[in-house]
Amino acid sequence: MTTLTIKTTALDNNMRIIKRLANGSQIIAVLKGNAYGLGLIKFASFLHARGIRNFGVTDLADAVTLRQNGITGTILLMTPLYHTEDIETAIEHDITLSITSPACGQIVDETAAYMNHTHVRAHLCIDTGFGRYGFLCSELQQIEETVRQLGHVKITGIFSHFHAAACRNESYVRKQFQSFTSLCDMLQQDGIPVGMRHISSSTSLVKFPFMNLDAVRIGSAFLGRLAVPNDYGFLDVCSLSACVDDIYHLPAGHNIGYGHSFRLSQPSTTAVISAGYYHGLGMERHTDSRTNFLSPIRIYHKIKNTCRKTAPAACFNNCKLPVLGQISMNSVIVDTKDCPLSIGDTVTFPINPIFVNSAVPRVYM
Ligand SMILES: *Cc1c(COP(=O)(O)O)cnc(C)c1O
Numbered sequence: 001m002t003t004l005t006i007k008t009t010a011l012d013n014n015m016r017i018i019k020r021l022a023n024g025s026q027i028i029a030v031l032k033g034n035a036y037g038l039g040l041i042k043f044a045s046f047l048h049a050r051g052i053r054n055f056g057v058t059d060l061a062d063a064v065t066l067r068q069n070g071i072t073g074t075i076l077l078m079t080p081l082y083h084t085e086d087i088e089t090a091i092e093h094d095i096t097l098s099i100t101s102p103a104c105g106q107i108v109d110e111t112a113a114y115m116n117h118t119h120v121r122a123h124l125c126i127d128t129g130f131g132r133y134g135f136l137c138s139e140l141q142q143i144e145e146t147v148r149q150l151g152h153v154k155i156t157g158i159f160s161h162f163h164a165a166a167c168r169n170e171s172y173v174r175k176q177f178q179s180f181t182s183l184c185d186m187l188q189q190d191g192i193p194v195g196m197r198h199i200s201s202s203t204s205l206v207k208f209p210f211m212n213l214d215a216v217r218i219g220s221a222f223l224g225r226l227a228v229p230n231d232y233g234f235l236d237v238c239s240l241s242a243c244v245d246d247i248y249h250l251p252a253g254h255n256i257g258y259g260h261s262f263r264l265s266q267p268s269t270t271a272v273i274s275a276g277y278y279h280g281l282g283m284e285r286h287t288d289s290r291t292n293f294l295s296p297i298r299i300y301h302k303i304k305n306t307c308r309k310t311a312p313a314a315c316f317n318n319c320k321l322p323v324l325g326q327i328s329m330n331s332v333i334v335d336t337k338d339c340p341l342s343i344g345d346t347v348t349f350p351i352n353p354i355f356v357n358s359a360v361p362r363v364y365m
Contacts, residue, residue: 002242002275003363004356005348006038008046010235014224015050017232021205025212028054028076028198030219031062037280037353038223038238039362041069046364048073056217060086060095067093076123076157078217079133080104087111096121096156100134105146105153112152122150123157124194126183128176130163137179140186147192157196158184159217165203166227173204177211203227225352239315239348240356241363242275247336247343256333257325269336270324273314273347280355282312282327314347321347 018027029052035043044055044066053073057063063075080100081087087108090097099105099122112120124143125134135143147155160180164172177199184194197213202221204211207228220226224234248270256262256270264270275281314321314332319339323332334347341347 001361002240002279003361004037004039004351004353005239005241006042006353006362006364007235007237008364010224010237011046011222012050013233013235014222014237017234018205018218018221021209021232022212022216023209026054026196026215027052028056028074028215028217029222030056030078030201030217031066032056032058032078032219033354034358036219036223037356037358039358040065042362042364043222044071045069054215060090063095064089064093067095074121078125078159080125082107084111084114088115091115091117091120096123097153098123098125098133098159099146099153099155100125102142102146105150109150109153117152119154120152121156122153123159123196124155126158126160126180128160128179128183128199129172130161132161134160137183140183143183143187144190144192147187155193155195157198157215158187158194159198162199162201162204165201165207170208173208173211177208181213206232223353236350238351238353238356240275240279240281240351240360241346241348242273242279242314244341244343244345244347245272245274245331247271247341255325258328259326262325264324268324269338271321271334271336271341271347273332273334274330275349276328276330276332278329278357279360280351280353280357281332281349282323283355284352312349314349316341316345316347 029047031040031044034040040062048071056076056078058079063077066075074096076096078098080098088111097108127134127136162173162176180199184197187194196215198215198217200211200216202218205216224236250264250268250270252264252266254264277283312323314334316339321334321337323334325333
């Protein structure tokens with residue numbers, strides 16, 4: 001069977017590094033996107049068993065699923081809710097809500113009142129420059145009015161999100177941090193409690209540990225997949241494991257795969273592996289997203305990324321088995337390179353788990 005294999009020793013290694021860098025700040029484990037592909041429940045349970053008690057999600061359904069599977073502690077829904085039924089569901093499951101606007105604060109408070117709750121927990125969400133979710137820093141008055149009108153909701157935290165932590169130009173991060181911390185200070189001076197302050201996530205944890213504040217929200221660092229060079233000892237935690245279905249000795253000139261795109265240049269021993277793009281193979285994003293300005297450095301990176309597209313290969317013991325031709329939905333053909341491979345053997349592919357279909361079983365070992 002084709003599975004996503006997750007190495008718990010590598011995860012433990014990454015957790016140790018994260019804990020050291022967090023340096024006493026709390027760790028909020030971000031579990032969006034099926035926990036970055038690691039499997040929502042399995043990964044949350046793994047972290048819970050290791051003492052993590054703060055979780056962040058972007059989907060109400062994920063928050064509820066975590067509670068239904070015995071995850072205790074704080075679950076912060078980092079996105080706003082505006083529908084009464086959703087807010088009721090969140091309150092019933094003791095989810096910490098995010099308040100992103102006056103209207104959001106009002107509907108959460110009204111729902112809490114209707115449910116006879118006096119201290120539904122919520123964090124204030126601040127947009128310090130991402131352009132997504134939250135009050136602007138310039139809206140001090142609206143924030144204060146919103147909080148003062150909360151009779152049934154207790155503010156237990158305040159957060160924002162960096163948009164350029166991986167950029168070489170550090171001025172954006174510094175400016176966001178400065179705006180965020182001075183907003184927190186002003187609110188506190190005006191008698192508005194802000195609770196736990198958090199703005200940093202994986203990239204800023206390693207680059208700017210002095211921005212940790214009271215908590216750091218960590219996702220990709222658990223996987224050892226950072227947007228900056230890995231000088232910290234993070235390990236890759238995942239691989240896609242699949243079976244050798246068949247082995248063939250094919251003559252030179254024989255076609256391989258769809259699209260008339262590949263021919264053997266010499267007689268080869270090939271293996272058919274039961275993994276394909278359905279399982280996430282070859283799905284990694286190689287283009288960068290749409291931007292509205294091009295600088296020489298962006299053009300350079302675009303060209304480099306287009307040329308670099310490293311050829312995928314399977315691993316077996318210490319052999320690298322290059323992928324031949326196009327990847328199919330459920331199979332891929334590799335060159336055995338005279339490696340002693342047999343039908344039924346398991347090979348592995350390096351993979352970003354976010355691209356692995358959530359129907360593929362996650363195996364922790
Ligand atoms: C995704 C996300 C994180 C985690 O980011 P990583 O870089 O994966 O650590 C933290 N906060 C918010 C709001 C997010 O959306």
